[in-house]
Amino acid sequence: MIPVRGFEGRKVAVFGLGRTGLTAARALVAGGAEVVLWDENEGGRSAAEFEGFKVADLSKADWSEFAALMLSPGVPLTHPKPHWTVEMAQAAGVEVLGDIELFARTVNAAPPHKRPKIALITGTNGKSTTTALLGHICASAGRDTRVGGNIGVGVLGLEDMHGGAVYVLEVSSYQLDLTSSLKPDAAVLLNISADHLDRHGGMDGYVAAKRRALLNQGKGDTAIIGVDDPWCQRICTEITAANRRTIWPISASRSMGRGVYAIQGVLYDATGDRVVEVADLMRARSLPGRHNWQNAAAAYAAARALGVSAEDAAAGLMSFPGLAHRMETVGTIGRVRFVNDSKATNADAARQALSSYPRVYWIAGGKPKSDGIAPLHDLFPRVAKAYLIGEAADQFAQELEGRAPYEQCGVIDAAVAAAFADAKASGEDAIVLLSPACASFDQFSDFEARGEAFRHAVEGLTRPALRGARA
Structure with a gap:
């Protein structure tokens, strides 16, 4: 504590x-x-x-x-x-x-030799994976690392601070609205897309909350900003003009003269005098897809800003075991693989998962966000079939009508069984993907409970076969 x-x-x-x-x-x-x-x-x-x-x-x-x-x-x-x-x-x-502000004031009141290093990670999508990944990199490099905030343990429940400690904190827009004096050594703003607009009075309020992550940084601190969306691009341009700190842009879609970026799965470091190839992320089994390449670029850049060597940071990327409920393989039966992406609580997050596979048997639905799955129309050709659950089922069926086959299943157990039957009948290597594009609160207490229900349903598919084998 x-x-x-x-x-x-x-x-x-x-x-x-x-x-x-x-x-x-x-x-x-x-x-x-x-x-x-x-x-x-x-x-x-x-x-x-x-x-x-x-x-x-x-x-x-x-x-x-x-x-x-x-x-x-x-x-x-x-x-x-x-x-x-x-x-x-x-x-x-x-x-x-809020609790992050209480932590900030406690750090600010400590003698300089007792103040820890702090990394703050925020963004609409990818916060938890990047936070866990950075924590893993720092711990693997021998740093005394504490990971918490909006993930796992609340920040004030972490071990007490000392000068050699590193705090890696996921911070939500709600928490940022209640924070005014935190001075992170490395502040990561991954991306911004429409989310939680009812709580922030619209997009401008939401963007302003995310920007608070960079509020108190000064000379010697590092801002790490994704530039693959227009909102973050604008913020990066604005604070670069202010020239108050080190700024490293990150991208998973283009090369840059300065920053950290991934092209076709290869991570490059352009923070020094020359561009250096860091790692082949195609070999990092727990970081599939372009969205995870952005997470990797952010975590690598933040680790370097915290003093971790390039070699140790790259090694940490490759050894990362992954995070539950984020593109997590929970089982394989024959040629069918089951992927739990329950953390995808909005369309933009679901886009990351759908974009990672050429063809999927997609389980979607729950308590819908305002834009539903309309932003995903361009990805519907990848959907072999959709299996709809929860409050959003009727709405999503209308969106899918004429664009992709679907089946209304109501609950996860029925969706998993139906998706497995169809995927198995295809006779091909197949992905059954839970990426709901919805909040979970219609049927579950949180996205973790929904992900666990998916895992249990997958495990249930093998039980009859096991009982038969024992007989």
């Missing part, structure tokens, strides 16, 4: 008692603060009470007593409208912040 500094002897309100809120409450108490916790969900309140925290209805509190409101990132800050706790805090002149 990282004890939070700056609130010793002061009272802090904490709203939202999931993983982030409870972790922050523990860290605030460890740093000497007094906390008052609340959640509209009885289960969250019960968990806090079980740990001995003071739980009180913040709608009835005297807000003049609070030094800050620690807000969980899932709670609306500005849109569609500010949460009532935000309105009460603002009316009382109480600052509203």
Whole structure:
């Protein structure tokens, strides 16, 4: 745990008692603060009470007593409208912040020799893979590496800092909206496409939130920015003109005079005086597809910015074991391979998976995003057949009508069974791909639960055969 500094002897309100809120409450108490916790969900309140925290209805509190409101990132800050706790805090002149900001202030208050290195990774797609990949590279190179934030362990639940530590943090747009003083040594902005627009008041608000990743960088820091989409291209151009830090563009589609890029799966380093071939990513089994080449370019560049040698960074790319629910092979039966890409919660993320295979048996659906799968029309010729699940099934069927064959299956078990039967009957090497292009909340608690359901369904296909063999 990282004890939070700056609130010793002061009272802090904490709203939202999931993983982030409870972790922050523990860290605030460890740093000497007094906390008052609340959640509209009885289960969250019960968990806090079980740990001995003071739980009180913040709608009835005297807000003049609070030094800050620690807000969980899932709670609306500005849109569609500010949460009532935000309105009460603002009316009382109480600052509203999140766990990443608490971490930042603790780092900023530490003596220079105790301050760790920090890498921040954000973007619409690829955050988790890039975060895990960079963490793997740094750890493989012998660095004392802690990986967390929006992935795995909340940042304040990681081991306490020291001068030789490296924190590799995935940070969402929600968390960035609540962060104002973080100064990452390496800030990675992978890409931007439309997502979470309801929470940011539109595209401009979403882009502004992502840009906050670069807010406090100065001389000696490195900004690593994908330039394969127009939003990030514009940001890269704007901050290059400001000339406040080292800027390394990254690309998975074109060569560049400066930066790190991948062409046809070969990674090149153009950050020095000459272009150097780094690695053949076609040999990296856990990094298939152009989107993963961008992730690899970003992780390699960030590792170099953190002081990892080019040789160690390249070796880490090749030894990366992959990440669950992101283009993860969960089983192979005969000539049929099953790929779990449950993390693809929007059309742009699903595009990355669909683009990686010439022909797929595609399982899609769930709680749809605003643009559905309309942006994927150009990839429908790759769909041998689609198997539709969840709330989006009817909408997706209309999009696919006349463009690709489909079957409405309702649930994952039925979709896996139907897709396997068709893929096996094709007599060819085949991919059954779960890449939903939807949120999971219609049928599952999160994308991890959806991915596990897919894995279990695949495992279930082999059980009758195994029972028959034992008989």
